[in-house]
Amino acid sequence: MTPPASAPAFLASAGWEGARIAPLAGDASFRRYFRVTDGEKRAVLMDAPPPHEDPRPFIAVGEWLSGHGFAAPEILARDLDQGLVLLEDFGDERVRDHLDHAPQDEHGIYRRAVDVLAEIHKLPPCDVPRYDREVYLREVNLLTEWFCPAAGLDVNMVGYVEAWEAVLPVVENDAAPPVTVLRDYHAENIMLLPDAERSHGLGLLDFQDALAGHPAYDLVSLLQDARRDVSVMTEATMLAHYKSVAPVSPDFDAAYAVLGAQRNAKIIGIFTRLCQRDGKPRYLDYLPRMWGLLHRDLAHPALEPVAEWFEANVPHKLRGVLKPEPRP
Structure with a gap:
């Protein structure tokens, strides 16, 4: 669960320069997740590396859900070429x-x-x-x-x-x-x-x-x-x-x-x-x-x-x- 090498530059471009990146979770796919912490701010970094993963469907469905009042994570930043998406952090209580x-x-x-x-x-x-x-x-x-x-x-x-x-x-x-x-x-x-x-x-x-x-x-x-x-x-x-x-x-x-x-x-x-x-x-x-x-x-x-x-x-x-x- 080492963050992708491109993560620090991506976070810096999104206003999270120097933020701490810690492993959060993985799942049954190639996607990985990291918690990003910058002072009191927290977010989740999704690593959906191409060609195995494509974050576009997640973003599209999430925006549809949010647009209708459901709680999908807000998209804070994205780099689709590298498969990196910065998401609202819903916390730890599954x-x-x-x-x-x-x-x-x-x-x-x-x-x-x-x-x-x-x-x-x-x-x-x-x-x-x-x-x-x-x-x-x-x-x-x-x-x-x-x-x-x-x-x-x-x-x-x-x-x-x-x-x-x-x-x-x-x-x-x-x-x-x-x-x-x-x-x-x-x-x-x-x-x-x-x-x-x-x-x-x-x-x-x-x-x-x-x-x-x-x-x-x-x-x-x-x-x-x-x-x-x-x-x-x-x-x-x-x-x-x-x-x-x-x-x-x-x-x-x-x-x-x-x-x-x-x-x-x-x-x-x-x-x-x-x-x-x-x-x-x-x-x-x-x-x-x-x-x-x-x-x-x-x-x-x-x-x-x-x-x-x-x-x-x-x-x-x-x-x-x-x-x-x-x-x-």
Whole structure:
């Protein structure tokens, strides 16, 4: 986590000459983050190095969110050629960290997070690509591309795609109009802000991959969290709350289950890839939770073709703990 060599000159050009740069966090991508301190001033430096990363989508979606009153970090300075962006600092209190120490606050915070989504969903989507079948299939194929080989499974690849093509129309043909889907809306990407009046006191992060899609997707991301346990009761209560504050279609519950299965299958593949390709074995610790969530979604009648494929191709004893060797 050494700052990029160009960081001091970039900060100086933005009025932060001599500022202290300290590692803040990394994520599952090539992006890195540093806290910048200059006296009483604080900011966050995003290092999104090209060609691996492009900060333009983050900036565009962030400006759209801010323009509609949501709390995305203000852009203080940018150098797109070097992939450097200076951001407003939302502090250190992530929802995940807060709830680890104050689980009694889960209901209230999640209710506010659902309210933010409902307000986003009342707006026409921002100018981003559609979350279409090509994307859905590319994502679910990560499970057969990475997890299945790691588990030593020789599976019916054609049948897997056919099963998903049989269930995705539940989402595609739903009457719900497309909304801005942030795609990683969960407790590690939502910050608790000191100003409780600003967008329900919740700051938004990690939305550079936003697409225009079904409103249930970000609810799945929030309520079937890959990184923390959300109780079945909390999930049901928050779904009911969303339905009380936002219009939903008759097929909403089926679409929620399909998108839950789609997202969870994708993440199983991604976490396996992070271990094998990127040398990040800690992500395997999340696989038992992901398989548990996927099992719950597959129980919905709308997922019957996909559930049958898993029964025929992935033995239950191989769903969960995995210790794959890195790919050469």
